[in-house]
Amino acid sequence: MDTTGSRGDMNVTPMLDVLLVLLVIFMLLAMRERRTMDAQLPVPCAGTCEPGGPPIVLEVLPGPSYRLNRAPVARAELPGRLAAVYAGRPEKVLQVAGHPGATYQQVIAAMDLARGAGVRVIGLPPRTAYLSK
Numbered sequence: 138m139d140t141t142g143s144r145g146d147m148n149v150t151p152m153l154d155v156l157l158v159l160l161v162i163f164m165l166l167a168m169r170e171r172r173t174m175d176a177q178l179p180v181p182c183a184g185t186c187e188p189g190g191p192p193i194v195l196e197v198l199p200g201p202s203y204r205l206n207r208a209p210v211a212r213a214e215l216p217g218r219l220a221a222v223y224a225g226r227p228e229k230v231l232q233v234a235g236h237p238g239a240t241y242q243q244v245i246a247a248m249d250l251a252r253g254a255g256v257r258v259i260g261l262p263p264r265t266a267y268l269s270k
Contacts, residue, residue, distance in 0.1 A: 229255055
């Protein structure tokens with residue numbers, strides 16, 4: 138029997154080291170999970186604002202053939218027509234409606250032509266909103 142009165146104390150240093158490592162790992166994972174999304178907010182107007190007019194819809198049909206607000210447009214004329222439509226508009230927003238028979242490449246090519254004509258924002262309307270019956 139030991140009569141010197143010594144007691145065995147628990148060493149908590151390794152437990153604190155593990156806790157700090159887990160805390161650092163958690164903080165790094167929490168920072169990594171942060172995601173951002175670009176958004177374009179409307180610019181508030183001073184005084185009276187005039188609406189930009191009805192939305193411009195470009196329909197991409199199989200072939201490919203195009204219709205701009207329900208009016209047929211040849212592929213060669215499309216960049217010029219888009220540039221003329223957006224010349225006086227401050228907001229350059231286009232809705233591109235792909236027909237179910239049109240290929241992905243045809244829709245992307247139409248979007249590329251629109252970007253080349255000065256369109257800044259391209260949206261996709263609901264599937265049945267503008268498609269011909």
